[in-house]
Amino acid sequence: MIYGYIRVSTDKQTVENQRYEVVEFCKQKEIFVDKWIEETISGTIDLNNRRLGKLIKRMKSGDILICTELSRLGRNLLMIMSILNDCMRRDIRIWTIKDNFRLGDDISSKVLAFAFGLAAEIERNLISQRTKEALARKKAEGVILGRPKGSKSSKKKLTGKEKQIMEMLEAGISYSAIARYMKVHRLTVSSFVKEQNLYVK
Template identity: 75%
Template structure:
């Protein structure tokens, strides 16, 4: 079976770019994704705490896991290497699109996986370091960082859904049911209704 794996760190990021890349790749290579696994979770969470962990347990010899890039598998080199090592030991292939790798159980795949996992981690660390330095400089210059105190963001998860929520409320649909329909918690619906609807 061929699995498409998509992970974003926050609900502000979109899964659509990764899905588009994987679909595009599969079209060019006459492949069909049998099952999609999508999750919104930090790559720092252990593999067992993520849908990826459950997927890996289910995968069998000869299966293919396609993702946009190695960094989708984990936040750091050890985590990525752990996933790749498990896949290689069980003859599960891992294909990445941006990096354009086909990782199997051969020694070349293991060397490539190590090298590219390492470079991905170094790149993330450099970006993080540059961001911290820029923030420290702004703070030293007296610039106040972050959202002003007591001010909420004008955009929420439900922004743009006002009309639909109003229709559901008119049909006597509960906050819990509206939350399930829109993929949010009932308290998110409740506070949104109080403020916007």
């Protein structure tokens, strides 16, 4: 059996991009996905409480799990390594597209799995640190973050915060996190980004 696995951490993230990448990959390899598994959940959630965990438990030797990248499996190195180790032990194959990773029972697979997982975790930590430093710098400069309590006007709620929102987007902060910080609904942030064309290039 060949399984296509798609995970997004919030309901606003589209699954279509991941599905498209997997479908195109399968076309190139002339293979077909027998079953799709999709879930909207953080990769930090315990594997036993995710559809992925239930899937891996019922997969058999020779089955293949295809996803876009290793970070779809989990959001920290130990979780990713635990999943890969279990799959190697049971002869379950994991293929990722962006990482071009092919899990096998050989030393190169184990080394690559460790390297990719470590790199993904380091990148997330760096983004988190840059975000905290950027926000701390803004506060030190006297920039008022978020919408003042009780303020109402004919302007958009986020008018005047374009630069700040752009910096947060570049730092990798999600719409939901920005919304919480700005004390508005995430859809307000999403609409404002579209209207002002604040997408990260």
